[in-house]
Amino acid sequence: MGDSLTQIIDNWVEGVNTSLTADRIPENAAAHGYNSAFAGVGQGKIVVQKRLGLALVNATPITSIPAIIGQWMHKLESAGAYTTYHLLVDSLGGLKRRSSGTLVAADAVNPTPFTSGNYYPSFANANNLCFAVNGQEAKKFDGTNVTTFGITRPTVGTLAGAAGAAGSPNGTYELRATYYNSATGHESSASNTATATVTVASQVISTTNIPVSADTQVTHTRVYVRNTSTMNVFYLAGTVTAGTTTATLDFVDANLVTQAPSTTDNDPPPSGAEILAWHQSRMFASDGLNVYYSSIEKPEAFNLANYTPANPEDGQQITGLYSALEILLIFKRQSVYGLFGTDPNSWEVKLLLPNTGCTSFRTVCAAEGSVYWHSDAGLMKMSTPGELDAIGPTYLRETFEDINFTELARACAVADVVHNRILLALPASGESRNTYIVPFNYRIGRFESDKWNPMDAASLGTVDDASGNPLIYLGGYSGQLFQMWSGANDGVTSGDSSKPITSIAGSSTIINSTAAAFNTTGGGLVERAVYFISPAGTRIVRRRITANTATQFTFTPALTELTTSWTYQIGAIQFQWDTPWLLMEPRFVKKRLRHLYLTVDGDMTIYVDVFTNYAETLVDTVSFAAVSGGSAWGALTWGTDLWGEAAPYTGARLRLGRTATAARFRVRDCTTNEAMTLSAIGVSGELKSDRVN
Numbered sequence: 001m002g003d004s005l006t007q008i009i010d011n012w013v014e015g016v017n018t019s020l021t022a023d024r025i026p027e028n029a030a031a032h033g034y035n036s037a038f039a040g041v042g043q044g045k046i047v048v049q050k051r052l053g054l055a056l057v058n059a060t061p062i063t064s065i066p067a068i069i070g071q072w073m074h075k076l077e078s079a080g081a082y083t084t085y086h087l088l089v090d091s092l093g094g095l096k097r098r099s100s101g102t103l104v105a106a107d108a109v110n111p112t113p114f115t116s117g118n119y120y121p122s123f124a125n126a127n128n129l130c131f132a133v134n135g136q137e138a139k140k141f142d143g144t145n146v147t148t149f150g151i152t153r154p155t156v157g158t159l160a161g162a163a164g165a166a167g168s169p170n171g172t173y174e175l176r177a178t179y180y181n182s183a184t185g186h187e188s189s190a191s192n193t194a195t196a197t198v199t200v201a202s203q204v205i206s207t208t209n210i211p212v213s214a215d216t217q218v219t220h221t222r223v224y225v226r227n228t229s230t231m232n233v234f235y236l237a238g239t240v241t242a243g244t245t246t247a248t249l250d251f252v253d254a255n256l257v258t259q260a261p262s263t264t265d266n267d268p269p270p271s272g273a274e275i276l277a278w279h280q281s282r283m284f285a286s287d288g289l290n291v292y293y294s295s296i297e298k299p300e301a302f303n304l305a306n307y308t309p310a311n312p313e314d315g316q317q318i319t320g321l322y323s324a325l326e327i328l329l330i331f332k333r334q335s336v337y338g339l340f341g342t343d344p345n346s347w348e349v350k351l352l353l354p355n356t357g358c359t360s361f362r363t364v365c366a367a368e369g370s371v372y373w374h375s376d377a378g379l380m381k382m383s384t385p386g387e388l389d390a391i392g393p394t395y396l397r398e399t400f401e402d403i404n405f406t407e408l409a410r411a412c413a414v415a416d417v418v419h420n421r422i423l424l425a426l427p428a429s430g431e432s433r434n435t436y437i438v439p440f441n442y443r444i445g446r447f448e449s450d451k452w453n454p455m456d457a458a459s460l461g462t463v464d465d466a467s468g469n470p471l472i473y474l475g476g477y478s479g480q481l482f483q484m485w486s487g488a489n490d491g492v493t494s495g496d497s498s499k500p501i502t503s504i505a506g507s508s509t510i511i512n513s514t515a516a517a518f519n520t521t522g523g524g525l526v527e528r529a530v531y532f533i534s535p536a537g538t539r540i541v542r543r544r545i546t547a548n549t550a551t552q553f554t555f556t557p558a559l560t561e562l563t564t565s566w567t568y569q570i571g572a573i574q575f576q577w578d579t580p581w582l583l584m585e586p587r588f589v590k591k592r593l594r595h596l597y598l599t600v601d602g603d604m605t606i607y608v609d610v611f612t613n614y615a616e617t618l619v620d621t622v623s624f625a626a627v628s629g630g631s632a633w634g635a636l637t638w639g640t641d642l643w644g645e646a647a648p649y650t651g652a653r654l655r656l657g658r659t660a661t662a663a664r665f666r667v668r669d670c671t672t673n674e675a676m677t678l679s680a681i682g683v684s685g686e687l688k689s690d691r692v693n
Contacts, residue, residue: 005591007582008682010599011045012038015446018398022664023581023614031664033449034576038441039677046444049677050575050602050669054454054474055486056493058103059522061479066090068475070121071461074130076143083143086463087130088475089114089121095132095139095146098463103481107146113139120409122361124276126283126299129184133273133285140300142183147217150268150300151179151188154211154221159191161198164206167250172199174226176234176260177211179218179242186300189266190224190234197228205249210240218242224260227253234260266301269294275361277321279328280342288317291330293344310337310349320361324371325385331358331373338385352386362412362459363424367442372422374411379424379440391440399438399450402429410434414460416472419485421448423472425457433477434458453542454490454573455482455527478527488673491528492571495519495550497672501564508558511568516551518570524548530555531569531670532562537607538621540574540670572672581614581662582683591685593656593663600626600650602676607668612660619658626650626676659688 007027014029015038022031030036030048039049062068070089075082086098087106093114096103105111114121119134130141131149138149154177161175175194180187191211198205210221219242224234235256238249269276269285270292277284283299285292291308295301310318310330320331328339330349334357341347356375358364363374370383378392378400392400404427411434413424420443425434437452437460459475472484482491489497499516518525525548532541541562543555553570583591593612600606603626610620627650656663663683669676 003687004684005583005686006682006684008597008680009579010047010680012048013044013046013444013446015395015441015444015448016450017395017447018450019393019395022578023584023662025580027580029580030578031580032576032578035452035573036449036575036577037439038444038448040679041444047677047679048448048577050573050675051449051452052485052675053487053571053573054482054484054490056491057098057473057481057483058101059493060102061523062090062094062096062103063479064092065479065523065526066092066094067118067458067477068479068481069118069458070123071459071463071473071475072121072123072130072132073461073463074125074141077128084464085130085141085143086461086473087123087141088459088461088481089132089134090479091118091458092116095141098481106141107144110146113137113146118410120362122275124278124283124299126278127184127297129299131276131283131299133269133276135272135274138269138273145216148215148268150302151181151186151213151215151218151266152268153189153263153266154179154191154213156191156194157211158209159194159207159211160196160209161194161205161207161249163198163200164204164248166202167200167204168202168252169200169205169250170202171227171229171253172197173205174228174234175207176224176226178222178224178261178266179211179213179215180220180222180239181217182219184217184300186298187222187261187266190260190263192263205237207238207247207249208245210245210247212243212245223247223249225249225251225256236260264303264305265295266298267304268300269302270304275318275321277323277328279323279339284321284328286318286321291318291321291339296343306344308339308347308349311351316357320358320364320373322361322364322366322371324366325382327385329364329371331361331364333357333359333376353388356380356388356390359408360411365413365415365422367415367417367420367422370442372413372415372440372442374408374413374424374426376405379422379438391445396438396447396450403427404429404431407432410458412457412460414462414472416462416485417470420444423460423484425460453529454484455529456544476527478523480523480527488573488675489571490573492525492672493519494521497570497572498568501566501568504562504564506554508560508562509556510552510554512552514551518548518550518553520548520550525553525570528571531572531574532559533567533569533670535565536621537605537623538609538618540668542574545570569670569672572670574670575668575676577667577678579664579666579681581664583685584662586687588661590659590661590688592688593658593660593683593685595684596622596654596656596665597680597682597684598652598654598667599679599681600652600676601628601679602626602650602669602674603628604669604671604674604676606652608654609666609668610656610658610663611666612658612663614662622654624650624652624654626652656683
């Protein structure tokens, strides 16, 4: 008998690594991990588990089932208390807010303030208001009403003054007007000067044809005057309620103190603004070419002559703005700049990264003092301006290369601060949706999985619950919202998840299951994943449900090899964990592989695929039944006698009986409504002697 060999892995601190081949990754790393997550983190030890699922928020989808393309949290302060709004933008132009288990119009009078289409919103909170731009419109929300971001200045028209009854004004005066919102304190830029002056001799000025705004946020019109002989600027002389077209102005020149804004100082943000950021008490907005900034403490007051260039000659569009690391980060597709300084007189734009940019502002987020975003090469991290940590290509190159680069404007990310993760949703190669999510654990500094695929994610968002705990939400492509990391399935609230297949129709796209009672409430099973499992369990195929009745569901794309002998699981979470190559040393010497050992917590049948000799060809699939609270080694694998006392996990010893130079294993589970944790995996064997072939 040869020398005994044993290798056990009970610590996955290196996470998932697809950048290296399985024979090159560290022992404590996985070659692949689908729907896997870290568990039992502590003291330098990490075990893995099947990720938790998605809980449906609104059973009734948004009317006409649009995609939920944007999410934002706005906290409105009133009398020292805060009201939290979970705001959602859909692809039909609607702005919704989450209200318990429903999504309702944020403003019932103006339910669709945005243009229909995939115009992704960029949000910013400032001065107790929520602002949003999408390249088509610029809007704000005050907790009740959706109105225009900024106020367009009046057209002077036929505004005029005439001498009236006896009064204080004395001299020749010019007139201007502005629009004013008394709720926010914002005032538009001033109109042009009225065509005609008015001359009075100790008389009031009777003004007529005061401009009227159609903008519902305008509460008043302000009239300004300038004595052409004694004043260099215009001063406020009178205020009238919106809609009023006449006023009598009686004032003493010396008592006029409020100066009028100029004709350009308080304009709305630039037309076509796509990205917002609130930085150093100013609102910054980009139209993709320039970075414009508002007056300090006045987020709606832009002078469009005031903008900061960031090397406009490089031919790159601005793809993101983000306030972090005490600077304003300006992202382009192939570079990153930083705006340093405290005011326009001291600002300096510096190139931070010349060869790495950002694919979409929707992917930029921050956690624990670091900024994360998606570049063409994968997930990036910056903790100090100009110092790049290319975590994506370092650990997950294969995953970040398998994407649709033409659809990366759809990509989005969010920081899950409760679980110390960055969640990045991306479109897979050939897809026009975000079809999977990549979780990076920033506390450990490793990826927990190379792919989560719960449901296609049109948006991701983080919103506090009533206790202030930040929860993560996924906005779907058919008008439904889901809370992430909740429950043991993906969005199935009731009804059957699996019944025998009665027949298959529609060129392998329709399943009839007459014994089933599928959920048909609201959106039913639309967008849920269904996993088809071959009779031997060796093949599992994922598809997306597009419609269902109580006994039938339709899926896409077709699965031509499907037969009635297959089974299916709706809303299941397919777990997979691929070990590195084990028992490699001595590398070129054959070994007799005796047993595979696993420690698993869960109630399901676990399948383990076996690979040998550094080849990707499957040589065997073994399985065992895991039982929570079963024996330490399980009666099913060691015989009828229990080995050890009851434990909260199942220990399995599976006979291999193979000869190979090395082996690796793929642990799989696709059981609906069952949690699962993999604590340890090991293999035993012995070196073969020269006399044994």
